[in-house]
Amino acid sequence: MARGKRQDVWEFFGGLLKERREGAGLSQGELGGRVFVSGAYIGLFEQGIRKPQLDVAKRIDEVLQTGGIFERTWRKLIDKSPYASYFHAVAELERVATRICEFAPMAMPGLLQTASYTRALTIATYPFATEQYIDEQIAARLERAALLQDATRPEYWVVLHENAVRASVGGAATMVEQLEHILALARKRWVLVTVVPRAVGAHAHMTGTLKLMEFMDQPPTAYTETEFSGTLLDDPAVVKQARHAYDLLRAATLSPEASLELIESAAEDFRRCTRTT
Structure with a gap:
């Protein structure tokens, strides 16, 4: 499902939620209290x-006695998502x-990947994948x-480990294209990239990726991912720990200029x- 169409359906989900909530005579805060989220969250859903x-x-x-309509709609949207259920x-x-603040220890983060790099990474992970899946x-x-x-793009910080920079994913030509793409984004100041050099040795958050996200009107989140699963975290204490780990990572990096x-x-x-060759 294309991004625009998928967003349209989520907006339909929100409109239906508002209609059913108001029909039940509940405010956003009242419904939020009954389903264990804030009223502001209900507003964001709507x-x-x-x-x-x-x-x-x-x-x-x-709570709204809908006969399961929101669960069914949710499952339909997720089934049509191109992403893994946890992502x-x-x-x-x-x-x-x-x-968005991100750490990538072994491979380039998805927001920075070129088509050729993604293709090579997908085939390496799923060697029997169909061309359609790729x-x-x-x-x-x-x-x-x-x-x-986008003109409203987020402030994007990326910490790469040197292993991700030097691993030959897809061969030399693919890596030239990938690294030049990152350099171009950095020179446009669309992303701030720093690198943890191999010489550093042990460092914070040694396993898996880490992504921190901040928002205009909702609490920050952290996302960690290993090879086969990911976890979205919004507990304030845990997000604070993740932020501390990211700060330690940044302290271990080269300067932006030396990283480039x-x-x-x-x-x-x-x-x-x-x-x-």
């Missing part, structure tokens, strides 16, 4: 800005974030990345490989 978790959709059905909410939150993954990544070209020099050096190394 505007299609934030998407409820499945358990919240079920509780809304129970769909993250992709939606990226669209409304005012700041094309869907590429389209989904590029759709997400489009937010960086390292990326340029890696790109040149890959260029030499293309000239000798």
Whole structure:
């Protein structure tokens, strides 16, 4: 489902929620209290800005006595999402974030990936994938990345480990394109990139990716991901811990200028490989 159409259906979900809530004579705060979220969250659901978790959709059905319409609609939307079940909410939150801070230890983050890089990464992860599946993954990544070209793009900070910069995903030509893409975004000041050099050794958050998101009118979130699963966190104490880990990571990085020099050096190394093959 295309981004515009998917958002239209989420807005339909929100409009239906508002209609049923008002029909039951409940304010946003009253409904929120009964389903264990804030009234402000109910307002965000109704505007299609934030998407409820499945358990919240079920509780809304129970309180408003809808016969399960919100659960069914939620499941239909998720089934049509191009993302893994644990990631769909993250992709939606990226669209409304005012700041995104990300750490990538082994591979480039999705918002920075080129089509060729995504293709190579997908085939490496799913060697028996069909061309249709690969094309869907590429389209989904590029759709997400489009937010960086928007006039209202979020402030985007990225910490890369040097392993992610130097790992030859898809071969030398693909890596040249990928690294040049990151350099171009950095030079446009659409993203601030720093690199944790290999020489640092041990550092904070050694395993998995980390993404922090801040918003205009809702609490910040943290998202961590390993190879087969991801977890979206919004508990304030846990998000604070994640922010502390990210601050420690940034303290271990090269300066922005030195980081771009390292990326340029890696790109040149890959260029030499293309000239000798």
